[in-house]
Amino acid sequence: MSYKTVDRGQEYVRIEGVTKRFGEFVAVDSVSLSIFKGEIFCLLGGSGCGKTTLLRMLAGFESPTAGRILIDDQDMAGIPPYERPVNMMFQSYALFPHMTVAKNVAFGLEQEGLGKTEIERRVGEMLEIVKLGEFARRKPHQLSGGQRQRVALARALIKKPKLLLLDEPLGALDKKLREHTQFELINLQEQLGVTFVVVTHDQEEAMTLASRIGVMSKGQIVQVGTPTDIYEFPSSRFVADFIGSVNMFEGQLTEDEPGHVRIRCPELDATVYVSHGISAAPEAKVAVAIRPEKIELTRSEPAGSENRARGTVKEIAYMGDMSVYLVRLDSGRLVRGTIPNTERHADERIVWDEVVYLSWHPSSPVVLTV
Amino acid sequence: MNKALETLQAWFGKRLVIGVPYFWLLLFFAIPFLIVLKISFSWMQPIQPGYAPLFSWVEETQRFVATLNVSNYEVLLDDPLYLGTFLYSVKVAAISTVLCLLVGYPMAYAIARCPPTTRNLFLMLIILPFWTSFLLRVYAWIGLLKTNGVINNSLLALGIIDQPLPLLYTDFAVYIGIVYSYLPFMILPLYSNLEKHDLTLLEAAADLGASPIKTFFRITLPLSMPGIVAGCLLVFIPAVGEYVIPSLLGRTDQLMIGTVLSAQFFSARNWPVASAVAIALLIMLLIPIMLFQRYQRRELEAARR
Numbered sequence: 001m002s003y004k005t006v007d008r009g010q011e012y013v014r015i016e017g018v019t020k021r022f023g024e025f026v027a028v029d030s031v032s033l034s035i036f037k038g039e040i041f042c043l044l045g046g047s048g049c050g051k052t053t054l055l056r057m058l059a060g061f062e063s064p065t066a067g068r069i070l071i072d073d074q075d076m077a078g079i080p081p082y083e084r085p086v087n088m089m090f091q092s093y094a095l096f097p098h099m100t101v102a103k104n105v106a107f108g109l110e111q112e113g114l115g116k117t118e119i120e121r122r123v124g125e126m127l128e129i130v131k132l133g134e135f136a137r138r139k140p141h142q143l144s145g146g147q148r149q150r151v152a153l154a155r156a157l158i159k160k161p162k163l164l165l166l167d168e169p170l171g172a173l174d175k176k177l178r179e180h181t182q183f184e185l186i187n188l189q190e191q192l193g194v195t196f197v198v199v200t201h202d203q204e205e206a207m208t209l210a211s212r213i214g215v216m217s218k219g220q221i222v223q224v225g226t227p228t229d230i231y232e233f234p235s236s237r238f239v240a241d242f243i244g245s246v247n248m249f250e251g252q253l254t255e256d257e258p259g260h261v262r263i264r265c266p267e268l269d270a271t272v273y274v275s276h277g278i279s280a281a282p283e284a285k286v287a288v289a290i291r292p293e294k295i296e297l298t299r300s301e302p303a304g305s306e307n308r309a310r311g312t313v314k315e316i317a318y319m320g321d322m323s324v325y326l327v328r329l330d331s332g333r334l335v336r337g338t339i340p341n342t343e344r345h346a347d348e349r350i351v352w353d354e355v356v357y358l359s360w361h362p363s364s365p366v367v368l369t370v
Numbered sequence: 371m372n373k374a375l376e377t378l379q380a381w382f383g384k385r386l387v388i389g390v391p392y393f394w395l396l397l398f399f400a401i402p403f404l405i406v407l408k409i410s411f412s413w414m415q416p417i418q419p420g421y422a423p424l425f426s427w428v429e430e431t432q433r434f435v436a437t438l439n440v441s442n443y444e445v446l447l448d449d450p451l452y453l454g455t456f457l458y459s460v461k462v463a464a465i466s467t468v469l470c471l472l473v474g475y476p477m478a479y480a481i482a483r484c485p486p487t488t489r490n491l492f493l494m495l496i497i498l499p500f501w502t503s504f505l506l507r508v509y510a511w512i513g514l515l516k517t518n519g520v521i522n523n524s525l526l527a528l529g530i531i532d533q534p535l536p537l538l539y540t541d542f543a544v545y546i547g548i549v550y551s552y553l554p555f556m557i558l559p560l561y562s563n564l565e566k567h568d569l570t571l572l573e574a575a576a577d578l579g580a581s582p583i584k585t586f587f588r589i590t591l592p593l594s595m596p597g598i599v600a601g602c603l604l605v606f607i608p609a610v611g612e613y614v615i616p617s618l619l620g621r622t623d624q625l626m627i628g629t630v631l632s633a634q635f636f637s638a639r640n641w642p643v644a645s646a647v648a649i650a651l652l653i654m655l656l657i658p659i660m661l662f663q664r665y666q667r668r669e670l671e672a673a674r675r
Contacts, residue, residue: 059573060576061573061576081573081576081577082576082577082579082580082581083579086577087577087578088573088574088577092568092570094568094570094571094573094574095574096571096574096589097571097593098592107575107578107580107588108578111578111584112579155574155578156577159578159579
């Protein structure tokens with residue numbers, strides 16, 4: 001997870017109430033958003049949430065039905081893609097199949113009318129940066145998926161854009177390569193100081209890459225924040241559920257003090273005590289969200305009468321670094337908890353059909369009103 | 371045992387599938403070609419079958435004698451009529467091919483970029499004229515182009531011209547006839563190529579700063595090269611030997627090679643010279659075909675590498 005700080009003083013892209021309709025279908029629904037200079041901003045959402053349409057509007061391939069897009073204080077309305085200070089890396093990479101790697105990378109510079117030697121020099125430099133120097137004379141179909149991805153990146157970066165748009169940049173790579181490439185992307189971005197806008201449906205990708213994430217759903221931005229914000233402080237049931245896995249319990253507010261709240265959840269045996277205040281109407285219907293890794297599973301009964309539950313182990317999934325337990329509470333509700341596998345020999349591990357106690361720290365639950 | 375039988379069956383089946391069309395080609399292409407080749411080396415004679423046999427039994431020497439006559443080919447080289455018509459035919463075919471490309475490319479492009487449902491309709495319309503007889507359609511152009519034809523009468527009525535334009539029996543009429551008749555052969559291969567293009571490549575080019583015109587010349591045109599080559603050959607090759615269109619619409623003072631060929635066969639009844647013309651035409655057409663195949667092979671090798 002990244003904890004990069006962003007200089008919020010320098011707004012580079014401003015999206016003002018942008019809506020895009022395709023006939024009756026509203027792909028993007030009055031989105032307003034600021035993207036800061038030098039950050040990696042991820043648009044995260046499921047398929048059809050409008051994230052790609054928003055990206056395509058930034059690139060100029062679609063024009064907004066309503067609203068404005070400003071890049072570096074310049075209104076982008078009516079400016080065609082080939083005149084925008086923006087470059088894009090396509091999901092399919094869209095490499096020109098009839099050109100060599102070097103020709104692909106040079107294409108953008110040729111359009112600027114630069115001299116031949118200047119182009120050759122910069123192409124050479126860029127190919128070194130993406131470690132493709134020896135592949136300059138190959139055609140795209142002679143490269144592996146990872147190499148193609150780097151050609152696409154080099155081609156988009158060579159024009160030194162102020163803003164680089166990346167559509168699912170790692171989607172076509174296998175898992176190992178993806179992890180490796182993620183860090184390469186971050187290094188490149190820091191090295192070149194380009195602002196990245198990344199579209200992805202992969203939350204892990206968003207978490208590792210982004211300095212900030214905008215979660216999208218049904219054409220709207222539902223939450224914007226750092227990866228930590230999004231994960232630890234989701235603002236709605238949707239975001240809590242969409243990012244990572246979560247145990248969500250519906251309940252009712254019984255005690256609402258500035259420093260703490262108590263919530264009664266019928267599915268849990270005990271009340272939930274949360275050690276911070278929330279803003280909600282008295283006796284409001286709320287949801288309590290607790291991440292699995294914040295739930296402790298024990299054989300012995302925990303102290304105290306709150307923030308606890310009892311159940312029977314129904315499933316255990318061994319993931320290597322940790323094990324995921326599915327525990328059926330007395331109310332019938334299944335709860336997910338994890339135990340890190342810190343020891344190799346685990347004779348003491350909790351096994352199937354054991355009766356266990358679940359407990360959590362009062363600061364762990366997130367209370368969601370929407 | 372069973373396995374061996376299956377292998378045998380597979381072997382036989384494969385040969386049968388390949389064998390039938392090859393047998394057909396042997397029977398109706400290779401053998402007639404060899405006959406024509408044979409006739410091209412023989413003498414003309416006034417009695418049936420119209421040409422002298424190549425091999426004859428000579429009683430005195432008790433031997434078979436083969437008499438190869440190359441004078442038919444010498445005639446082709448010596449008589450400026452043949453060389454002239456050859457060159458003229460190539461010129462007419464080349465210009466018609468270029469015209470077909472200029473007319474057909476935008477059409478193929480437009481169809482390929484249509485929504486799929488309208489695409490099929492347009493393709494139908496391209497193929498539709500084939501449902502009428504080719505000869506009839508060429509005759510129809512006479513009615514349009516002649517001195518008091520539809521075009522001249524309309525232009526006269528509109529006051530654009532005072533004198534009827536000499537349209538019929540000109541090179542122009544031949545170009546119109548060939549372009550009109552062969553346009554589908556240009557459009558269809560171009561369409562099938564253009565339709566497969568990945569449109570995100572155009573977006574990528576635009577994103578990298580190329581205007582639509584530049585994008586066309588740097589991306590679309592090079593990628594449609596196989597379609598252009600295929601379309602041009604499909605127009606050029608039959609156009610060189612075209613016989614009906616120039617004899618109905620073309621000049622009377624300048625013949626095309628197809629017309630000369632038919633005149634030699636049917637009017638002059640000089641089968642040997644006509645055969646020599648046919649063989650020479652074939653050799654001439656082999657050159658572009660071989661160039662095309664080399665181009666295709668190179669493409670294939672590039673794709674495999």
